[in-house]
Amino acid sequence: MAPSFADKLLAWFDNHGRKDLPWQKDKTPYRVWVSEIMLQQTQVTTVIPYFERFVERFPTIDTLANASQDEVLHHWTGLGYYARARNLHAATQQVMADYNGEIPLEPETLESLPGIGRSTAAAIVSICSGKRATILDGNVKRVLARIFTIDGWPGNTRTLKALWEKAEILTPTKRAADYTQAIMDLGAMVCRRSSPVCDKCPFCTECQAKLSDAIHLYPGKKPKKALPVRATTMLVIEADGNILLEKRPPQGLWGGLWSFPETTDKTPEEFIQDLSLELTTQEPLESFRHTFTHFHLDISPVRATVKGTMDGISDRERFYWFNPTNPRELGLTNPVTRVLNTLQSSGTIK
Numbered sequence: 325m326a327p328s329f330a331d332k333l334l335a336w337f338d339n340h341g342r343k344d345l346p347w348q349k350d351k352t353p354y355r356v357w358v359s360e361i362m363l364q365q366t367q368v369t370t371v372i373p374y375f376e377r378f379v380e381r382f383p384t385i386d387t388l389a390n391a392s393q394d395e396v397l398h399h400w401t402g403l404g405y406y407a408r409a410r411n412l413h414a415a416t417q418q419v420m421a422d423y424n425g426e427i428p429l430e431p432e433t434l435e436s437l438p439g440i441g442r443s444t445a446a447a448i449v450s451i452c453s454g455k456r457a458t459i460l461d462g463n464v465k466r467v468l469a470r471i472f473t474i475d476g477w478p479g480n481t482r483t484l485k486a487l488w489e490k491a492e493i494l495t496p497t498k499r500a501a502d503y504t505q506a507i508m509d510l511g512a513m514v515c516r517r518s519s520p521v522c523d524k525c526p527f528c529t530e531c532q533a534k535l536s537d538a539i540h541l542y543p544g545k546k547p548k549k550a551l552p553v554r555a556t557t558m559l560v561i562e563a564d565g566n567i568l569l570e571k572r573p574p575q576g577l578w579g580g581l582w583s584f585p586e587t588t589d590k591t592p593e594e595f596i597q598d599l600s601l602e603l604t605t606q607e608p609l610e611s612f613r614h615t616f617t618h619f620h621l622d623i624s625p626v627r628a629t630v631k632g633t634m635d636g637i638s639d640r641e642r643f644y645w646f647n648p649t650n651p652r653e654l655g656l657t658n659p660v661t662r663v664l665n666t667l668q669s670s671g672t673i674k
């Protein structure tokens with residue numbers, strides 16, 4: 325009998341798959357869960373140092389559940405897609421409250437927790453319990469779309485349904501944990517988005533996209549739409565070497581992170597006056613663009629030195645004087661790290 329898809333993949337995995345990733349050592353449901361959330365939208369090589377620092381600071385589910393959101397976001401700063409961190413934090417609190425700290429290894433139950441979708445739930449269950457559960461992350465979508473020439477953009481409902489059906493059929497009952505890791509590895513290491521290494525692929529002689537010289541057409545591309553552009557002024561307000569930061573609302577863009585105050589309807593002078601601070605100097609800094617999934621944000625930072633203290637600022641939960649030379653552990657937005665790095669490397673601030 326010809327070897328099945330799973331047999332071929334597992335034979336490849338036994339020889340070439342990754343078995344030394346940090347979350348594969350001391351494997352616990354908590355560590356696997358953290359890794360799977362970090363790996364959503366982020367590559368393994370980027371995730372590894374973040375994962376190691378994160379689990380060193382929050383080694384168990386209760387340490388994460390009991391941490392403040394500021395600490396959690398601080399350890400996520402730079403990894404992006406911060407809703408992942410907020411949801412993970414909230415989900416650990418839910419597991420502590422509802423499941424006595426035991427992560428429920430059932431796909432439907434896991435899927436009811438914040439931030440865990442169908443594929444992530446299946447990955448955690450299969451890797452941690454060895455039970456059969458089908459995954460379909462970005463890597464797997466690419467592999468299946470190419471091998472079976474499944475047309476269309478995977479964000480399209482019909483294409484997604486076809487990919488899930490194929491993934492379900494192929495997932496074996498035996499060696500479920502290895503299969504999950506194997507298909508993710510094949511996508512990440514061999515069937516890469518650009519320049520797939522087909523001569524190292526166990527499906528080289530049967531991959532429909534390869535045989536028809538059409539790899540570049542699979543998976544189908546997202547229909548192009550020009551991203552809208554928004555603009556904002558960010559105030560880099562400085563007093564005695566401290567920088568005023570404002571906490572973003574808990575949900576939405578950069579939710580819960582600390583950023584520079586923004587003003588759209590007031591001049592910098594008016595904004596600063598409202599905080600009972602006295603403007604001494606101001607200068608525009610170099611503008612830059614930050615691109616989100618749905619729009620570009622053109623940011624014009626203005627550096628303002630002021631006289632005054634926290635005394636005039638009534639909302640202490642919302643504003644914070646951040647000392648870059650002795651930084652508190654906070655989650656910072658990308659513009660804050662970027663502007664502070666520039667000012668520090670030019671010697672403008674310490």
Ligand code: SF4
Binds near residue numbers: 467525526528531533
């Ligand atoms: S043959 Fe090439 S395109 Fe097809 S699955 Fe393998 S690596 Fe991907």
